[in-house]
Amino acid sequence: MSWRNTQAAVQSGKLSFAGKQDLGIGQAFADASMIVAKGMIQKSRDAKEEEKLRLKEEKAERKRIAAATSAQETRDKKMKANAIILAERFSGDTSNIKAVDYFYSQLSLYDGNVGSVEATAMQMVKDNNLKFTESTSETLPFQGPNVPKNAKVSDFNAGFNSPSEQSDDETDAENVRENLGLGMIIFLKINP
Numbered sequence: 001m002s003w004r005n006t007q008a009a010v011q012s013g014k015l016s017f018a019g020k021q022d023l024g025i026g027q028a029f030a031d032a033s034m035i036v037a038k039g040m041i042q043k044s045r046d047a048k049e050e051e052k053l054r055l056k057e058e059k060a061e062r063k064r065i066a067a068a069t070s071a072q073e074t075r076d077k078k079m080k081a082n083a084i085i086l087a088e089r090f091s092g093d094t095s096n097i098k099a100v101d102y103f104y105s106q107l108s109l110y111d112g113n114v115g116s117v118e119a120t121a122m123q124m125v126k127d128n129n130l131k132f133t134e135s136t137s138e139t140l141p142f143q144g145p146n147v148p149k150n151a152k153v154s155d156f157n158a159g160f161n162s163p164s165e166q167s168d169d170e171t172d173a174e175n176v177r178e179n180l181g182l183g184m185i186i187f188l189k190i191n192p
Contacts, residue, residue: 075112078112079104079107079108079112080100080104082103082107082112082114083100083101083103083104083107084100086099086103086107086114086117086118086121087099087100087102087103087132089118090103090121090125090132091132092132096132098132099132103117103121106120106121
């Protein structure tokens with residue numbers, strides 16, 4: 001068969017190179033698998049759309065939270081600055097931490113309204129209900145570069161005794177232990 005004869009047979013429909021159609025059970029399985037495949041493809045598309053929507057909502061939520069956090073930080077900075085100004089005005093010293101803390105808490109209660117806090121503080125000072133005093137005693141920090149090398153724990157008035165300073169209670173406890181016959185027993189833990 002030559003090329004022209006084959007071409008003429010294909011055009012006339014006598015010859016076909018297409019696969020034979022199976023109209024039996026094979027076609028039914030093929031159709032069913034196409035329906036299932038289309039359903040799976042649609043579910044995948046739906047899942048991808050839901051994921052895109054979820055990510056978009058999460059991004060919007062993160063932006064909203066970031067904006068709210070930024071606004072709150074700005075308000076806090078402003079209230080802290082106002083508290084320092086009020087502390088300086090009423091106590092005469094910006095390093096008076098208790099006055100700054102007091103005015104900061106008052107500004108928090110009054111939603112940052114400086115006028116209300118100032119009026120309340122003036123009235124309380126006028127009525128002698130509020131008084132700012134400077135700290136007269138200086139305390140040493142427990143750690144840091146300002147602690148002298150030869151400092152003892154008792155220098156800090158922390159409410160406990162240093163090992164070099166035995167209290168009466170400790171000596172009484174030792175006496176009770178010796179009177180009971182427990183003296184200088186060393187307790188050993190033996191691992192089996």
